[in-house]
Amino acid sequence: MDIKQYVYNLAVEARAGARSLAKASSSQKNLALVKMADALKESAPELISENKKDIGYAEKKGLSKALIDRLTLNEKRIQEMAQGLLEVSQLPDPVGEVTKMWKRPNGMTVGRMRVPIGVIGIIYESRPNVTADATSLCLKTGNAVILRGGSEAINSNKAIVKILRDVAKGQGLHEGAVTFIDIPEREAIMEMLKLEGIIDLIIPRGGEGLIRTVTENSRIPVLKHYKGVCHVFVDRDADLSMAEDICFNAKVQRPGTCNAMETMLVDESIAAGFLPKMLKRFKDAGVELRGCLKTLGIYPHITGVK
16 A cells, blocks of 8 residues: 555545535534434444444453553443534534624724634544534534544544534535544555645544654644643542542543543642541542652551652
8 A cells, every 4th residue: 555645645635525525504514413313323333333343452452451441432431422423513613703893993803713723633543432523613613623543542533523524515515624644554644734725724633652753753733732631630629529529530430541630639628527538438449649848747548759
């Protein structure tokens, strides 16, 4: 396979999809998102079947339980993925919104209007639900998306993309609005990063190594982050019962995901009342706890750090 030509052809298809989306009405985009959500739910058995191929391969490679959890699709997660599409469909359409208007000294009125970017390339790892999440946000904002997911989830991603593309076509949108690089070769990413003038923005979503590689090799503007350490701060005026549930969910629900809480900060004035119950709940759930010396003084059953 000529990987360079293959990626180029997909990017050109995405550019055609971007032109189609730029002309789409809010109702057309919203209906497409609703139909996509329905199609994902209806296709749950197929998606789970394809996902099992990825899980089997991951287990043979000896990937960690946390990574395998990130890869896994089940009925609940497919429902959540579909719900995400529905929630995006209900957001206001940003395209065409005038955010500022002012008059120049010569009497001319000048405004600032929000418009689509064009083609957005998204490079990501592991979680197949990102495929639907990224598609929904790009479609809503009138942008075509060219996706390149991790090789460990390729079967799941291909199945999701096929469903989304079929719906887009059925709703009168160009299929290129949702484009997917379905080969695992790393060279495909390198070729993707060279396509300035066709792809307008690159968003890497993953570990620091991926983000640095993309940033160092891209000829296209990159929207990036690096460390991504997730903090939750409990303020002195917080509803402490609610704060406890939020912190527990943030850490325990899916600890393998990139947005799981890594650091919990608590206002010193409420720490003595909040930490013992909170930390015991974490400990009972199997969370490894480390705390500063002040925390150790309130709850000694953890590992101290400076």
